[in-house]
Amino acid sequence: MAAVAPAPAPRGSSSKTESYTDTKRRDDVRQANILAARAVADAVRTSLGPKGMDKMIASANGEVIITNDGATILNKMEVLQPAAKMLVDLSRSQDAAAGDGTTTVVVLAGSLLRGSLSLLSAGVHPTAVSDALHRLALRAVDILHGMAIPLELSDRDALIKSAATSLNSKVVSQYSSLLAPLAVDAVLSVVDPAHPDLVDLRDVKIVKKLGGTVDDTELVKGLVFDKKVSHSAGGPTRVENAKIAVIQFQISPPKTDIEQSIVVSDYTQMDRILREERNYILGMVKKIKATGCNVLLIQKSILRDAVTDLSLHYLAKAKILVIKDVERDEIEFVTKTLNCLPIANIEHFREEKLGFANCVEEVSIGDGKIVKITGIKDMGRTTTVLVRGSNQLVLDEAERSLHDALCVLKPKEFIWTPIYILHGMLRCLVNKKFLIAGGGAPEIEMSRQLGAWAKELQGMESYCIKEFAEALEVIPYTLAENAGLNPIAIVTELRNRHAQGEINTGINVRKGQITNILEENVVQPLLVSTSAITLATECVRMILKIDDIITVR
Amino acid sequence: MAVERLLKDEATEEKGDRARMASFVGAMAITDLVKTTLGPKGMDKILQSTGRGHNVTVTNDGATILKSLHIDNPSAKKKRTSLTLAPDISKVQDDEVGDGTTSVVVLAGELLREAEKLVNQKIHPMTIIAGYRLAAECARNALLQKAKDNKQDPDKFKSDLMKIAMTTLSSKILSQDKEQFAKLAVDAVLRLKGSTNLESIHIIKKAGGSLKDSFLDEGFILDKKIGIGQPKRIESAKILVANTAMDTDKVKIYGARVRVDSMAKVAEIEGAEKEKMREKVQKIIAHGVNCFVNRQLIYNFPEELFADAGILAIEHADFEGIERLALVTGGEIASTFDNPESVKLGHCKLIEEIMIGEDKLIHFSGVEMGQACTIVLRGASSHVLDEAERSLHDALCVLSQTMNDSRVLLGGGWPEMVMAKEVDDLARKTPGKKSHAIEAFSRALQAIPTIIAENAGLDSAEMISQLRAEHHNDTTNAGIDIISGGVGDMEKLGISESFKVKQAVLLSATEAAEMILRVDEIITCAPRKRDNRM
Secondary structure, three states, X not given: OOOOXXXXXXXOOOHHHHHHXXXXXXXXXXXXXXXXXXXXXXXXXXXXXXXXXXEXXXXXXXXXXXXXXXXXXXXXXXXXXXXXXHHHHHHHHHHHHHOOOHHHHHHHHHHHHHHHHHHHHOOXXXXXXXXXXXXXXXXXXXXXXXXXXXXXXXXXXXXXXXXXXXXXXXXXXXXXXXXXXXXXXXXXXXXXXXXXXXXXXXXXXXXXEEEOXXXXXXXXXXXXXXXXXXXXXXXXXXXXXXXXXXXXXXXXXXXXXXEEEEOOOOHHHHHHHHHHHHHHHHHHHHHHHHOXXXXXXXXXXXXXXXXXXXXXXXXXXXXXXXXXXXXXXXXXXXXXXXXOOEEOOHHHOOHHXXXXXXXXXXXXXXXXXXXXXXXXXXXOOOEEEEEEEOHHHXXXXXXXXXXXXXXXXXXXXXXXXXXXXXXXXXXXXXHOOEEEEOOOHHHHXXXXXXXXXXXXXXXXXXXHHHHHHHHOOHHHHHHHHHOOOOHHHHHHHHHHHHHOOOOOEEEEXXXXXXXXXXXXXXXXXXXXXXXXXXXXXXXXXXXXXXXXXXXXX | OOOOOOOOOOOEEXXXXXXXXXXXXXXXXXXXXXXXXXXXXXXXXXXXXXXXXHOEEEEOOHHHHHHHHOOOOHHHHHHHHHHHHHHHHHHHHHHHOOOOHHHHHHHHHHHHXXXXXXXXXXXXHHHHHHHHXXXXXXXXXXXXXXXXXXXXXXXXXXXXXXXXXXXXXXXXXXXXXXXXXXXXXXXXXXHHOOOOOHHHEEEEEEEEOOHHHOEEEEOEEEOOOOOOOOOOEEEEEEEEEEOOOEOOOOOOOOOOEEEEOOHHHHHHHHHHHHHHHHHHHHHHHHOOOOEEEEOOOEOHHHHHHHHHOOOEEEOOOOHHHHHHHHHHHOOOEEXXXXXXXXXXXXXXXXXXXXXXXXXEEEEEEEEOOOOOEEEEEEEOOHHXXXXXXHHHHHHHHHHHHHHHOOEEEEOOOHHHXXXXXXXXXXXXXXXXXXXXXHHHHHHHHHHHHHHHHHHOOOOHHHHHHHHHHHHOOOOOOEEEEOOOOEEEEHHHHOXXXXXXXXXXXXXXXHHHHXXXXXXXXXXXXXXXXXXXXX
């Protein structure tokens, strides 16, 4: 505290002097906050848009990450200044709310802060600025709604377009034509038509496998395990007309919870114990076989071995395919997909608890093997995406260290990005079934309409809103700048076109000119734009309202 | 010579005026710190933790700021004694009435500021205290006279509650959606039917969405998952809430072990253990329940047994969740299952899985205890959510207090002006030095509207003089209208405050000021030796 708050004013000074020093301190803190937050915004500004640049981040443990995802950059930046930290949180919120636009929201906030700073220095009270921002946000959302195009959930093409737009600005842009439909199909396949609001992303499982190219990425109607079949004892690796049991017990010698020891007093007893162990396991396997089960999925156990060599041997003899070490978290997903019940005790091993599939097989891809279960009877509403990828994803840098970092990071990121976006989209589709044009069109339109609105208002509010309306132009400006176009020419032309009523005109970065962005199929979910503007204003207002930083333990 | 050393090494002692000044200065420094957060246009503070993670909290809740603050103040060692007082009074205020935490500190600080001037004029602290006491009594009476009670008229009472909630919330983060949240809070409190037990109002925070998506849910929401293969929806549920080991009943005698001489025996023991578990599950099922909630883990084996019996089993519910659940469903937490008749089961109409944001939760609706409800808060980030929870908690506290003591005052600096006027009148009638103190009290009271106006960026001197002129008329409703930036009719603007909060602010601030005034010596004990942890 002492560092921030100077010692109280000397005794006897009039209250006027005191309040004067107080105000000065407040402004200092506020200004420092705004500058820090803007510095963060400037750091990610150049990665906005399809032609945005990537950032290389070397983390403390030597890992190198290359990304242009705003949320990722900010997360890794490890900022300390509290206001700057709020901007990091802001991009995280946008990520959670809409899944995309994480850079946009930060750039927007930075620009709004710049506007606020000039307002503050003109002597406007921070709360007045904050109130104006609030009204602006409400109005802006209305404007966005006015621009939106309705969309039906069944309209697969429109969904794909939207996914492709957001992918275009990512590292994987060259694969957007492949990944977008894949992501759409994945998400659509887990949507329950009766309750489109109950989309649970956990019903989409992503299995990563190195090797091959992204082109090999596929959507699997069924289950994929990134594991080998346990066939050390020569068990089958392919089973047709499979009857699958998911078991949560172990096929290994018994173990009690109470501490136990077997006392062996002579040689013959040793033999007998071995025999008993064999019989015990054989008994279990026989029971399993009796139900007609021919595929076993065994939950991982920390207390004892899931299977032993001996039990594997017997299972192989019984022609049962074994997949071991299924994580407990996965059990729910697996049982849901297979439409079966987990079995926790050999005594409960009954046929009605089994799941059925046409084919269970081990497939070798790349340098590893996976197990695929396909043709599942009465399959639950889940889906699996088998992601393939290699250093093809690494842009051009071939350095070894980079390669590693990217391989770890990218396959996960690039498949999740479209799925996240779609998820956000589906969520907003429930309430607001809309898409909106991309390419800076909404921002220019907002800026134009808000500018016009400011002229109708009176007093301080009008002044503030005018300032902020201009601040919104930062998005098209930056898009153009990053694409190597002349930003001023582009923004002024955009303004002109929008004033003539062509509200869907935006920057076509690929062609490097201004076109009707809807015709180019550059669309994004309305939620991305609305949440960007609401979250950015909320964050800016919060920063404006802060007048002191107090250090606490 | 006198005693050479009375105190230990490093212990210090300050006497008389110096001590008094030190404590004044400390208390006022605190006041200055929080005073900018007062009122609907108050500013926020960043609390930056120096601990692990450098967590950042953004708040304008006086109690929260002070609570975090008083822990360390290494450079102001001398001030520490008095510094701790301020957080204390704000904490008491928070516990007792839930709101007015900033007001109470500001008022106490202003009283001290005035007292300091009087002390400089060589008025004895005891005289000041006597004057303050008289003034506080007088101010309280003035409030009592002006307070309105609408308890008899339910509609009016409800609108009073709404107004109070909106006034409380308008100074918090929820101000933009205050109508919605005021309604939320009022509905929740009305369900309590007069009890001040806020425990049956459960607040769940889920990031994502915006504050507007927050809602009140009748019933109870548990942030857990239903076991695999179990029914996801149960109507007219009978719930057994338990805290029992559902992994294995281990023999808890240290070193207990069994010795066997064959594998078959081991298998037998394992079988027996399983059997024991099965028996336990059977006993639970024998209670005739169709929902079983356990605080501890439920292993795969019993989970399957429950699934077979068509019972919904929820494992690993947290302590708080399970207690609340037992409370709202009217059940008891059981840990043995031998006597089904002695265990009280909980009941509710429907249990189902719902989805909030991206998470699945379990929803119990139609619970036995009608008072219970859950408020689900949605917000962009954890900062917003935490602050929203604090604000909502304040509103709930105030409302539940108002349910008991339904007297209502107007807000917006109106009560302070009313009190100030009465206290001023008293000062004129009182002979002797005390009257100076009484006058000072009135000035301190007026400081609150002054600060509110200042925070809103208004011309405080102008506002206060206008207000004072208005208040010359006994029946005025004039207060500060922050929105239009002038003097307005608080009745028309619907700005109300709870009498109880105002009274608590007044009394505890006076007491705190009095306490600090009485100090004439500060003895700082030698600090305990420890590593430099600060």
